[in-house]
Amino acid sequence: MGRYVLRRLLQLIPVFFGTTFIIYALVWAIPVDPFAGKCGQRPCPPEYVAKMRADFNLDDNLLVQYIKYLGKLFTGNFGQTFSGVDVSTLIANAYPITIRLAIIALIIEAVIGIIAGVLTGLRKNGFLDNLVLISTLFLISLPVFVTGFVLKLLFNVSVPNSAPFFDLIVPGFVLGSLSMAYVARLTRTSIAENRRADFVRTAIAKGLPGKRVVGVHLLRNSVIPVVTFLGTDLGALMGGAIVTEGVFNIHGIGGLVFINIQQQQGVVVTGVVTLLVLVYLVMSLVVDLLYAVLDPRIRYE
Amino acid sequence: MGKRKMAAFVAVPAAVALLATGCGGGGSTAGADNSDGAVSIYGTEPQHPLTPGNTNEQGGIRVIDELYAGLVGFDPDNAKPYNLMAESITSSDAKVYDIKIKKGWKFHDGTEVKSHNFVDAWNYAALATNAQINADFFSQIQGFDEVHPDSKDAKPTAQTMSGLKVVGDYEFQVTLKAPFSVFPVKVGYEGFDPLPDVFFKDPKKFEQNPIGNGPMKFVSYTPNQDIKLTRFDGYQGQDAVHFKDLDIKTYSDLNTAYSDLQGGQLDFLDLMPPAALVGDKYKADLQGRALNTTLIDIDTIAVPYYVPGYNNPDLRKAISLSIDRDGIIKQVLNNAYTTANSYFASSLDGNVPNSCEFCKYDPEAAKAAFTKSGFTGKLTIASNSDGGHKEALTAVCNSITKVLGVSCDFVPQTSLGQFRSMITSHQATGMVRSDWSADYPSIENFLNPLYKTGASSNDSTYSNPAVDKLLEQADSTADKDGAIKLYQQAEALIAKDLPSIPLWSEKGTGGYSSKLSAAKLSWKRQPDLSSFRLAS
Numbered sequence: 001m002g003r004y005v006l007r008r009l010l011q012l013i014p015v016f017f018g019t020t021f022i023i024y025a026l027v028w029a030i031p032v033d034p035f036a037g038k039c040g041q042r043p044c045p046p047e048y049v050a051k052m053r054a055d056f057n058l059d060d061n062l063l064v065q066y067i068k069y070l071g072k073l074f075t076g077n078f079g080q081t082f083s084g085v086d087v088s089t090l091i092a093n094a095y096p097i098t099i100r101l102a103i104i105a106l107i108i109e110a111v112i113g114i115i116a117g118v119l120t121g122l123r124k125n126g127f128l129d130n131l132v133l134i135s136t137l138f139l140i141s142l143p144v145f146v147t148g149f150v151l152k153l154l155f156n157v158s159v160p161n162s163a164p165f166f167d168l169i170v171p172g173f174v175l176g177s178l179s180m181a182y183v184a185r186l187t188r189t190s191i192a193e194n195r196r197a198d199f200v201r202t203a204i205a206k207g208l209p210g211k212r213v214v215g216v217h218l219l220r221n222s223v224i225p226v227v228t229f230l231g232t233d234l235g236a237l238m239g240g241a242i243v244t245e246g247v248f249n250i251h252g253i254g255g256l257v258f259i260n261i262q263q264q265q266g267v268v269v270t271g272v273v274t275l276l277v278l279v280y281l282v283m284s285l286v287v288d289l290l291y292a293v294l295d296p297r298i299r300y301e
Numbered sequence: 302m303g304k305r306k307m308a309a310f311v312a313v314p315a316a317v318a319l320l321a322t323g324c325g326g327g328g329s330t331a332g333a334d335n336s337d338g339a340v341s342i343y344g345t346e347p348q349h350p351l352t353p354g355n356t357n358e359q360g361g362i363r364v365i366d367e368l369y370a371g372l373v374g375f376d377p378d379n380a381k382p383y384n385l386m387a388e389s390i391t392s393s394d395a396k397v398y399d400i401k402i403k404k405g406w407k408f409h410d411g412t413e414v415k416s417h418n419f420v421d422a423w424n425y426a427a428l429a430t431n432a433q434i435n436a437d438f439f440s441q442i443q444g445f446d447e448v449h450p451d452s453k454d455a456k457p458t459a460q461t462m463s464g465l466k467v468v469g470d471y472e473f474q475v476t477l478k479a480p481f482s483v484f485p486v487k488v489g490y491e492g493f494d495p496l497p498d499v500f501f502k503d504p505k506k507f508e509q510n511p512i513g514n515g516p517m518k519f520v521s522y523t524p525n526q527d528i529k530l531t532r533f534d535g536y537q538g539q540d541a542v543h544f545k546d547l548d549i550k551t552y553s554d555l556n557t558a559y560s561d562l563q564g565g566q567l568d569f570l571d572l573m574p575p576a577a578l579v580g581d582k583y584k585a586d587l588q589g590r591a592l593n594t595t596l597i598d599i600d601t602i603a604v605p606y607y608v609p610g611y612n613n614p615d616l617r618k619a620i621s622l623s624i625d626r627d628g629i630i631k632q633v634l635n636n637a638y639t640t641a642n643s644y645f646a647s648s649l650d651g652n653v654p655n656s657c658e659f660c661k662y663d664p665e666a667a668k669a670a671f672t673k674s675g676f677t678g679k680l681t682i683a684s685n686s687d688g689g690h691k692e693a694l695t696a697v698c699n700s701i702t703k704v705l706g707v708s709c710d711f712v713p714q715t716s717l718g719q720f721r722s723m724i725t726s727h728q729a730t731g732m733v734r735s736d737w738s739a740d741y742p743s744i745e746n747f748l749n750p751l752y753k754t755g756a757s758s759n760d761s762t763y764s765n766p767a768v769d770k771l772l773e774q775a776d777s778t779a780d781k782d783g784a785i786k787l788y789q790q791a792e793a794l795i796a797k798d799l800p801s802i803p804l805w806s807e808k809g810t811g812g813y814s815s816k817l818s819a820a821k822l823s824w825k826r827q828p829d830l831s832s833f834r835l836a837s
Contacts, residue, residue: 036725037685037717038348039357039434041737042750042757043725046453051432084350084508085524093523149560158566161526161550246554249561251526255553259346259525262687262716 001292008285012278019277020073020270024066027266034058034082034264052082056267069270079267081260087271090256094240095275097163098252101244102237104165104172109180110230117187117226118219124192132188136181148174148247159248171248175241179233183226190222197221224294231287235280337545338835340817342569342828343558344549346525350508353494354426354433362491363549363827364528368513369494370538372400372419373485377821377829380597380648380742382486385538386414386495386514388471390488395480395779401472407535408497409518416473418495418514424448424461425501426492435492437757438740441484443476480777482784483745490741516541516831525551540831547830562814563587569820569828571811575689578635578810587812594809594822597646597742600638602682602697603735603760603801607727615674617799620732621659622667623704626805629696637810641803644747644792648824651744651785657796660803664704671705679708681731685720686713690734697804724760735760735801742824744788748772752795763800 035049052058057065072079078087116136120129139147148171151157157170194200195218203213240254253272260268291298345360356365374385384390388401406414425431427439429449439445443464448457464476477484487493495514500507511519516538517530528549532542550567552558555574561567563586577583584591604620606612626640642660645652655661682698684690691711698709712731714720724733737758739746750756753772754764768791775787811828813820821832 032716032719033722034718036722037720041721041735041760042437043721044434045432045436047429047432047436047449048434050453081524083346083348084505090524093526149556152560153564156564158561158564161523247557249550249552249554249557251551256525259553263348264718 005285005289008288012281015281016274016278020070020274021066023270023273024069024266025062027261027264027269028062028065030264032264038082056082069267073271078271081265081268082263087268090268091253091272091275094251094253094256097168097250098238098240098254100163100165101168101172101175101241101250101252102234104168105176105179105237106230106234108173109176109183109233113180113183114187114223114226116184118191118214120184121188121191121195121222122214129188132184136184139177139181144174144178144241144243145247147177148244152247157248159250161251163250163252168250171244171250174247175237175244179229183229186226186229187222190225191218194218194222220294224291227290227294228287231283231290235283238279238283239276336543336835336837338816339546339548340544340568340830340833340835341548341550341566342830343562343567343571344528344551346551347528349434351511351519351522352500352504352508353422353491353496354431354435356491357434359826362825364530365491365494365513366515366827367517367530367542367547367830368511368515368519369491370406370513370515370536370540371489371491371494372402373489374538374540375489375742375824377823377832380824382489382742383539385489385540387488390485392484392779395482395484395777396477398475398477398484399468399472400475403537404471406514406537408514409512409533410497410499412497412499414495414497414514415470417467417470418497419493420465420467420473421498421501422496423465423493425496425504427462428460429457435490438487438490438492441477441479441481443478445478479773480779482776482778482781483741483743486741486743487746517547520546527551540829542830542833544833544835559583562812565814565816568814568816569811569833570813571809571822571826571828573637573810573812575635578637581636583810583812590813590815590817592809592811592813592820592822594811595646595648595824596807596809596826597648597739597824598737599641599644599646599747599806600734600736600804601641601801602694602732602804603724604732604799605727605729605761606764606800607762608729608731610676610678611732613674613676614798615670616676617802618659619667619671619674619676619705620680620701621799621802622661622663622670623701624697624802624804625662625700626660627662629693629700630805633692633696634805638805638807641805644752644795644803645744646739646747646806649742649744649747651788653789656789656792657803659796659799667704671707676707679710681710681712682734683712683714683720683723683729683731684734685715685717687716694734727762732802733760738825744785744792745776748788748791748795749776752791752800759800761800763795763798765794765798768794 035044035052038044057068080086116132120132123129151170151174155170159167200218203217240252242254242258245252245255257269257272344363347361347364348358349355349361351364353365353369356362370386372387373382375382386402386406388403390398390400392398402416408414423439426433427436427445427448436449442462444462447459448462450457466474468474497512499512516533516536518533520529520531522528530547532545558567558570559574559577562570573583604611604617630636630638642654643652643656680701682694684694691713695711698711701709723729737751749772750758752759752763752768754769771787771791775784778784778787809822809826811822816836817833818836819832819834821829823829
């Protein structure tokens with residue numbers, strides 16, 4: 001187990017270099033001078049452009065630029081935006097908000113989704129089953145900005161800039177609604193399938209109480225695909241949610257990346273996306289380890 | 302961890318301390334309608350550090366306008382200039398200006414505003430090695446070429462402009478290279494605001510915690526979230542504010558800002574999302590709290606002379622006469638614009654309605670001119686498509702095609718940067734969108750930067766020696782009315798040549814929440830905070 005984790009963690013290193021380089025190169029490859037439209041209808045003064053290009057090493061070739069960037073990164077310096085704001089400050093402001101939002105969304109989708117899935121999986125084709133099927137279909141077919149604006153106006157939600165936990169519940173629900181529908185359906189199928197499995201029949205035959213059969217034997221085995229889904233979903237949620245953040249004016253990581261791609265602030269984009277890649281990799285590692293916990297047949301060596 | 306975080310930590314206790322002491326009165330502005338409430342307004346992320354010399358876009362100007370006070374202010378209703386920090390600006394020949402400033406004004410750190418604060422700030426902004434965005438605004442001052450050589454590689458041979466002289470603590474003298482009668486209006490531009498002594502000791506540190514002499518002082522800046530300001534009770538200008546705390550909230554989505562305005566979570570919005578403009582929906586939504594103003598701007602399409610076949614006066618006439626401006630404004634632009642029939646914004650002193658003879662819809666005359674031009678081929682209009690220009694310009698193209706029978710396409714460009722670099726490098730292959738918002742309210746600002754040979758925003762590469770000569774004469778005419786007449790003559794020549802085709806000017810539309818009882822939107826599309834009153 002320990003060696004497996006170590007190996008997976010070591011794999012992060014080449015991935016880290018690969019992704020940072022690709023992202024840096026992609027931003028660099030945008031063919032437009034980032035200072036061409038910066039002064040509106042006038043061209044910017046050449047001295048200003050020259051100074052900015054020098055400050056951001058934009059006149060070096062790609063490799064030199066990238067190495068200079070990495071050198072700074074290893075001393076803990078994420079660099080600065082064109083307006084002189086530290087990228088680390090931007091991340092420090094935005095990331096806690098994104099994490100809070102992601103956790104709320106995950107809790108909502110996991111709790112509601114799994115409960116709905118179990119109930120419907122146990123009683124197929126009943127009233128509840130049909131209700132859940134139709135409502136999840138409804139959620140899946142609605143674009144997020146529709147759900148977002150409707151709930152925002154309905155509850156008159158306003159998220160303060162600090163985005164405390166309680167204020168993020170409605171946006172979290174919007175963000176998690178689509179995945180919630182998927183989780184419900186995944187759980188339902190999985191439960192329905194495993195109900196007929198040998199180990200469930202044995203458990204019932206042994207005379208175990210229904211609660212224990214469903215809660216321990218059935219659910220634990222049925223939840224593996226759901227955990228996979230939730231794990232990758234959390235990775236995706238940590239990457240921010242441009243639409244939901246936009247609708248509720250939450251200043252999370254998604255909007256930060258979006259704005260900075262538009263402004264060609266390569267330093268910000270690379271810094272944030274690198275962080276996101278690492279988060280995503282760690283998340284998928286955690287999910288893999290969870291399998292072993294849930295299913296004793298899975299062992300990592 | 303950056304310094305900015307530190308600044309925020311320092312600023313917050315400072316603000317709390319101010320709140321605790323109550324901060325009553327002191328300034329001459331404390332009046333009956335003063336209230337200690339807080340107001341939140343819409344904002345966008347500043348693109349540059351918050352100093353006057355380095356700020357040129359809406360998001361930053363919004364903050365600069367409150368942090369600093371310049372020599373001249375502008376009336377929110379009619380954009381007429383008035384002396385703000387200036388006691389007087391006098392000149393006998395429009396070349397040497399004697400500027401006296403009011404005594405007793407203070408920066409937010411308690412130091413008095415003296416004439417050297419202006420002179421030093423201007424010298425700093427102009428010096429090439431400081432690489433300030435607004436440097437070119439000082440180019441008319443004598444000695445500018447020494448501190449800011451034309452060639453990029455040349456080093457400045459002086460550190461200060463010879464045309465700036467401190468005469469006394471409250472008086473300084475500005476000598477221009479050539480007479481320029483609009484200078485007293487031009488100094489109302491934000492780039493001419495003064496800076497305190499502490500700035501020059503460490504500009505980088507100052508940027509984290511800017512100190513100005515304006516109606517509001519800096520509290521905190523959280524990147525991508527908000528900027529907080531609070532009233533400066535020692536402020537003596539007539540544009541003082543009548544509430545206490547200001548929160549400039551950063552929004553990435555205009556629709557969200559609009560729904561926050563309706564829900565009362567945002568108190569002022571200076572721009573309506575297109576959906577709210579349809580059928581004047583915002584007026585119904587906001588129930589008497591909608592604002593309309595006259596922005597000082599003009600939208601044109603430039604017809605570059607270097608594009609093959611475009612150097613043809615009859616073609617230009619035909620295009621201009623074939624655009625149904627009124628129809629497009631009604632059908633596509635939700636009546637948020639007014640037809641442009643001159644080269645100036647309509648509210649400016651010196652604008653004469655219909656001074657552009659060909660800026661009207663006349664299909665018959667258009668067809669005749671087109672036949673006369675002998676133009677064959679197709680027309681295109683290019684613009685960046687990310688700012689909502691596509692619909693209107695496509696409609697312009699359709700109107701041209703309908704009347705002239707020539708094919709016309711809208712050519713989208715992915716970003717403003719890409720679009721502008723195409724224009725400045727003279728790579729356009731057709732007509733281009735060319736919009737202009739005034740830096741300061743004067744007809745001069747609608748001619749010199751746009752139509753003088755080699756001017757910074759001369760998108761069509763127009764060059765007419767007669768126009769250049771008239772503009773120079775107008776600039777050097779000390780008498781205001783005489784100068785206006787000369788500018789008008791220059792406009793008349795331009796209107797005959799049609800280097801660009803005026804389309805329309807934008808009306809400003811904004812709104813405020815029920816928390817306020819009064820608010821105004823300025824000609825620059827900025828909130829006029831001095832007119833804000835909290836509803837009781």
